[in-house]
Amino acid sequence: SLRILGVALMLVGSMLASGALGPLATSGAAAIGGLAGAGAGAALALLAAVGVAVYQVCFRHLFGHLKHDARFLAFFGAWVSVWHVV
Numbered sequence: 001s002l003r004i005l006g007v008a009l010m011l012v013g014s015m016l017a018s019g020a021l022g023p024l025a026t027s028g029a030a031a032i033g034g035l036a037g038a039g040a041g042a043a044l045a046l047l048a049a050v051g052v053a054v055y056q057v058c059f060r061h062l063f064g065h066l067k068h069d070a071r072f073l074a075f076f077g078a079w080v081s082v083w084h085v086v
Contacts, residue, residue, distance in 0.1 A: 007049070011042050 066072040 007046075011046070014042055014045065 063072070063076075
């Protein structure tokens with residue numbers, strides 16, 4: 001799928017940007033440390049993406065029927081505004 005290709009390109013791009021796949025990480029402990037750090041970073045990025053996707057699906061499932069309710073939208077907008085200030 002096109003989304004999977006996008007995720008794969010993001011992961012490879014992150015590894016290239018961190019130097020794990022680039023010419024700087026070519027030998028010794030620096031290469032191993034760079035690859036481990038990039039792998040951990042990519043794993044955390046993937047975990048964050050999955051968490052956001054699960055949150056969005058659950059939110060839509062729980063509150064999707066209220067998307068045309070003006071009172072709910074006003075309450076939710078105010079609630080988000082207060083938490084941005086806090």
